[in-house]
Amino acid sequence: MLYQTHIRIHLDHIRFNINGIRQAIGAERKLLIAVKANAYGHGAVEVSRMAEEIGVDWLGVATVPEGIQLRQAGIHLPILKFSPVFEEEMETAVHNNLVLTVCELENIHALQAASAAAGKRQPVHLKVETGMGRIGVSISEAPALATFIDQHCPNLELEGIFTHLPISDDPDPDYTRGQIQRFKAVAEDIHKAIGRRVDLVHCANSGAVLGHDSGWLDMVRPGVMVYGTYPDPRTPRTIPLKPGMSFYTRVSFLKYVTAGTSIGYGRTWFAPQDTWIGTIPVGYADGFNRLFSNRGRVLINGRSYRLVGRVCMDQSMVDLGPTTDVKVGDEVVLMGRSGDEEITCEEWAQTLNTITYEVTCQINPRVTRVYLH
Structure with missing residues (x-):
């Protein structure tokens, strides 16, 4: 190791955290772990390989190159890209078997065309806006958009419906409970509109895994807690974690x-x-x-x-x-x-007036990662 400034990644701790999540949510639910941003600075390939070995069901990324990196490393798990893909990225994303997020009609038309050109049936997850205010089809428009995908896009498979929870780590549960209820209701409206139930309805991030079991649904999507920190100092510590x-x-x-x-x-x-x-x-x-x-x-x-x-x-x-x-x-x-x-990472975050997510994500790639099993 020529550069003595280095990080030690405790894969045994990350495995402990994942196993704790799995035990809490039960075997009947799927488990997706977020490995975007180089697994929050911990090394996406190494974490994903370990996750695949211990039975994690899905991985989540933010960009097409992140997904490609995992495919080139030999990762076979389903990989969900959390945000819409640009038209010029579609051919590569489809070729690399990434599951793609959709939430508006023009993007869906383009993805249908790209999937047809590739001769593939492309799985997609419909993102619904229920209170995050970032991306997603509105609740009122979601059933019609889902119906369009299901009935008019022969090369797209509506595999999932999801939303995101902005304050699930807040000790006041009311907003998140209401958001989960709204999401469950629109999911049922979609099921009625298309005449079947999609395979995966999901909304639970780390805060909801820890404090909102009503949002566990078919799959959960923990991120920061996988790597050993709680999303907020006030979040219920219902699952013990070790630093990654x-x-x-x-x-x-x-x-x-x-x-x-x-x-x-x-x-x-x-x-x-x-x-x-x-x-x-x-x-x-x-x-x-x-x-x-x-x-x-x-x-x-x-x-x-x-x-x-x-x-x-x-x-x-x-x-x-x-x-x-x-x-x-x-x-x-x-x-x-x-x-x-x-x-601790939490002490860094407090000193820097930020969050633990940013602390680990901002450690530069030139810092050597040493993986401890």
Whole structure:
């Protein structure tokens, strides 16, 4: 490993989380795990291979290239692309056996033509807008659009109906309960309109898996909880989770500075006393956010140390105090455990005023992923 700044992906923890979800929802439901955005930074191919081995039913991606990457890696599970596909992507998406989202008539016409040209019957899932406000056919128009697919698109197979829940992680359940009820009602209207029941009706993301079992339906679609964090600190912790990643580097340089010495770009920190400064080879280009400047912390040999000065693109500095036993080459924990101390993904999110999703997604691909089974 030539780049010592690296992430350890705990596939055994991710497997633990998936098994906990499976046990909670029961064997009668399908389980789709979201592996978009490189499996939230954890490695889509590696996570998907493990998921396929342990019996996950579906995978979810955001883009056609994400789906192609999994197919080229030999993944055979059904893969749902969560958003509509552009016309110029359709031939490639159909060829790679991606299940596609539809929610408007012009796009459906184009996909029917592309599927017919390929000589394939293309499975699609109809996205219904019930309160997210992002994409989806309206509740009032959904039965007619489903009927059009079912009766007038011989190369399209209406396999699923789904929606998305924007505040399922909120402790106030009323909005989400109402949204689930609206979705169930429109699904029944669609079934009546087409004269049959589609195979998969689904809406439950991580928040709903944890707190809204009325939305589990035929399939659930957990994302962030697969990787070991809860979607919101207030979300019910009904399923235990283990963190999917930890983040490490090593001390690259040590220097002793006198009181008043400035450290880093902009001279934003001055040593209040004579002290040792350690430099570590990690910066914002790695996903170690610049907002950690003068406020973040790291762990070395079981002790917590403050970051000082501005986080640079590739390096950062740590105040080790007037005396230290830290040596060049010592392991530095950026996220994870050292002795009795721990820095969690949730702590990063709180310090950075963001969410755990963004924390893991923004760790740069140049950071080596080491997979632990």
